[in-house]
Amino acid sequence: MSLIVLSIVWMQGNSAMSSLITHVASQKDYRKALKNWRPVIFYFGHPQCYACGWADPLFCGVADTFQDRAVIYKLSTHESPRHPEVTGTPTVLFYKGGKLCRKLKGIGDEVSLAQVFAEHVGRTKPRRPPRRHHHDVDWLRERLRTLCTARRAPGLVRRRAKRP
Numbered sequence: 001m002s003l004i005v006l007s008i009v010w011m012q013g014n015s016a017m018s019s020l021i022t023h024v025a026s027q028k029d030y031r032k033a034l035k036n037w038r039p040v041i042f043y044f045g046h047p048q049c050y051a052c053g054w055a056d057p058l059f060c061g062v063a064d065t066f067q068d069r070a071v072i073y074k075l076s077t078h079e080s081p082r083h084p085e086v087t088g089t090p091t092v093l094f095y096k097g098g099k100l101c102r103k104l105k106g107i108g109d110e111v112s113l114a115q116v117f118a119e120h121v122g123r124t125k126p127r128r129p130p131r132r133h134h135h136d137v138d139w140l141r142e143r144l145r146t147l148c149t150a151r152r153a154p155g156l157v158r159r160r161a162k163r164p
Contacts, residue, residue: 020063020074027081039070039121040095044086046077055090055107062113070121094120 024030034040043059045052056074063072077089085093085103092104094116101120107113146156 020060020067020072022074022076024073024075024080030081030083033071033073034095034098036071040073041066041070041117041120042073042075042083042091042093042095044075044077044080044083044089044091044093046089048078049089051106052090058107058110058113059090059092062110062117065114066117066121070117092116096120 021033024033041063043063045056045059060074063074066072077086083093085091085100088105090105090107092107092113093100094102094104102116104113104116
């Protein structure tokens with residue numbers, strides 16, 4: 001089973017957190033996730049952990065600003081397979097180029113977490129917005145209607161010649 005992407009909406013004041021990757025099925029998926037050219041960030045928490053309950057909204061608030069520059073995983077130690085670097089929760093692992101750059105055991109405050117994110121994510125290019133299609137169905141119908149094939153050519157030439 002490959003990575004499953006679930007949309008989780010975190011309400012923080014008036015802003016809503018968009019989707020984070022929230023499930024990894026196997027150890028193989030951890031290795032596959034690290035084969036990305038973007039920085040990869042794993043956040044490990046547990047639903048019954050008091051510190052995680054406090055750190056979750058803090059992490060999501062900071063992660064939201066860097067979401068277009070890094071691949072961010074928000075994982076539960078209860079549901080995900082064990083990661084060798086995680087000995088307690090909350091833990092944040094920063095990977096760059098497939099190598100562990102930094103391990104945060106505990107989150108700290110929002111300012112220090114934002115500094116660590118900025119330090120490790122840095123100035124990577126944001127994701128490009130999806131390209132819009134330049135042509136729509138009406139454009140395609142018009143092009144196909146006026147397409148000049150060898151079979152239709154004599155009739156089209158006669159019709160165009162009759163136009164004033």
